[in-house]
Amino acid sequence: MSDYVLAVGTHDPHGFSAQGEADAVRYAVGYIEARHAGELTDRPEEVATLMGPDGLVTRPSERIDEFVKRVPGDHPGIDPTAFQPGDANTPDCNGD
Incomplete structure (x- = not known):
């Protein structure tokens, strides 16, 4: 077991x-859905940070609505048809 x-x-x-x-990740998603369901609905841009024995598990500044999608299935407060920034691999508009 790791912390x-x-x-x-x-x-x-x-x-x-x-x-x-x-x-x-499965535990963290369940925890977020149970304890932070309001944020999933009202403030999905909140950042989830999961640290493990080898360092950061989440991406830097990973949104909670993106993080819970790591586990397949329906998630309370998330519209599966909504298109969010970062859902597509589009080029930077600034030419970078």
Whole structure:
């Protein structure tokens, strides 16, 4: 078992143990859906940060609505037909 820490937005971090990174992501998604369902609906741009024994598991500044989609299935507060920034691999409009 390894120790992980999940932080959502400015809320206090939540520590837990998991068998591996995949189990940690599943646990973290369930935790967000249970404890932060309001943010999924009202403020999906809140940032999820999951740290594990090997460092950062989430992408830098990963939105909670993007993070919970790592686990297949329906997620409360998320419209599966909504198109969000970052859903497509489009080039930077500034030419970079």
